[in-house]
Amino acid sequence: MTASPDAIEHLLRTEAPQVLGALVRRFGHFDIAEEAVQDALLAASQQWRTDVLPENPRSWLIRIAYRRMIDTLRAESADRRREKEYVASEQRFSSPHPTAASHDDSLNLLLLCCHPALSSASRIALTLRAVGGLTTAEIAHAYGVTEQTMAVRISRAKQQIRKSGARFEFIVDDDFSGRLSAVMRVLYLIFNEGYTVTTGTELTRTDLTGEAIRIARLLHALVPDDPEPAGLLALMLLIDSRRATRTAANGDLVPLADQDRTRWDQATIYEGAELIRAAWSQGDVGTYRLQAAIAAVHASAPVAEETDWEQIAALYLALEQVEPSGIVMLARVVAVAHAFGPARANTLLRQLDRDHGLLQHPLTMHRAHAIRAHLREAEGDAAAAREDFLAAADMTKNEPESRYLSRKADGE
Template identity: 55%
Template sequence: MTARVEDLLRKVAPQVLGVVVRRFGDFAAAEDAVQEALLAAALHWPVDGVPDNPRGWLVQAAVRRMTDQFRSDQARRRREDVAAALEPPPADVADRDDTLVLLFLCCHPALTSASAIALTLRAVAGLTTAEIANAFLVPEATMAQRISRAKQRVKASGVPFAMPVGDERAPRLRSVLHVLYLLFNEGYTSSIGHELHRGELSTEAIRLTRAVHAVLPDDGEVAGLLALMLLTDARRPARTAPDGSLISLEDQDRTLWDHERIVEGVALVTSALSKGLVGEYQLQAAIAAVHDDAAHASDTDWPEILGLYGLLERMTGNPMVALNRAVAVAMVHGPHLGLKLLDAVADRLEGHYRLDAVRAHLHEMAGDVASAITHYRAAAARTASTPERNYLVMRAARLGEG
């Protein structure tokens, strides 16, 4: 399959699924039918050529599959007359893009974050079950079961295929943004495996967040999340050495950063913050912008970052935010005060490798080499990411050599 066909199928897949779900009302069956239509297109289009109306072609193929399914299902014989009466839609399908509706459906609060991410990647991003399974290093059968359960749970919820309105909209939007945030983070720094980045995941997260922003341009948190992704992803070209090893933020060649993304991200977060109602994604984006504004690590405005982390911690109460704030405190007021703050949140992060990693870093700053080595090794033993483990082991080894 050519790259052009693959890109086209990925772009129109959620639109086609939206049409079929809206027509038949059965998300699980419609998703299966659309996947078969996409497979048929992947086989035929590179040989026969892309049709003039690719979306209409796919809708017709999926509807035929749904019709055949209804006809062959003995438990649904009563629907045969209705199915037989269904005519394939005209080639000129109504120009209605249901991608955002589909995204809200896949990110239903009834689903766990893991299930919502998997379902979003399958139904909205157009990844195959095998690709998703590979991204999360689980067997394809396991991922297929996860996606199947997610589809059934969405079906059982009885939620209509429509954008949420009224009191439902805010919590559903929060769920969507949370899923996209987790999806991006897993792509930018994979929690497992041999690769630091899973570019297909972070790229899809940015694409889908752009789609949400296009529909909700005045929502500050949507703009903040998109800005956060762009400002963070801008550093990706400098995060790894040619051999794939991790390069810390302070040691990165900042001339390699994507400055177009930085400019776009700064403009987004600046506009969002000017509207008055500040949310956690806007604050995270503002912190990322301060880092990206520094031409050299030594130019970083740590007092401003510390102030922003203080606001973010009060807003969220998230222990990971407290962990990052401890680093900022150490950079402004010294490592000993940062270590005291770590002690205050240690019970909430017990066993997490990042607690040991930050402790190691602050002990290294304080000149306590033995404690730094101990915590670097403890962090390395607890992470499932090979690049991060190698980085932590290397830091401990270098201190030991000194």
């Protein structure tokens, strides 16, 4: 069958981590395997646009990537015996439906990327690159560093995995708790990047949100008794339930208060609410369960005016104790504004800015200016609000968000 370029791109993004996992599981050599996978993806994107799709795309990609990898290993290795072993492995995967093609390697790949030998920043960056499919530029923007700096970080992470002799399979003696936390953080960032992209003409990238949810489901199935992965999955589902209402027909951003809640995905809301309900009372509540609880409060309000903002403000205060990030602090300011009025929220924002520099920090300044603009508008200071709206519009690289803020500056 033939497929559109968009369908091919989606298929390649979906299959890439599976192909990479198959190579690493058989050969090791994460860095060489990723290069082989990239060669296979390039070959597929060129050939599949003119030919019909193969009957089993993953098998096709695995065979091509295996051959590329063996060629590289043959060129690098003087050990002829090992070369023969690799060639024998290639032959085992020459059938139309190799066994590895039906094996889901996403979680093992995630655990490998979150190996204890890597720093936290390297774990997240490498996983976003290898599993999430983000470009080096997108990851660099999310961390507020240059693309060159991030490329070096990812390259060093791959080299460190190779030097450590890390196994692809997980064993019980590994630091599973630490690696699980890193995996959850990675999935959270992948989802957020997809839900509101850092740059570009579109507000969302459903390929990334869908992949994050898919792997979060696998993670929850792997550790069903751990409440935080359940909370993370619940959070993603509850937020993703609003996806269809976040933009107008012309692609413009629609704020939460103006969204048509009758179009929210009720089945997804129910699944997310049941997950957080079951996980809420299991031990000390962590960051993902708190965020899921906030999303559940939003989802339970049939109209925006019935939102329990006092409960949301209290939950954000608890979240700030667990994760005192600038993004969480700003979200609490918004909740306080709705619950107790703009004057109190403005006082809180000034205090937080004095203590943490929210209006100057690269990761928070555009949001902080946008929030202050709304607060100033609510207090009747139109001129100051316009100044902040324009500043925030200039700071964001997401075009729908920038258009929305510019319209607000013009009084729309």
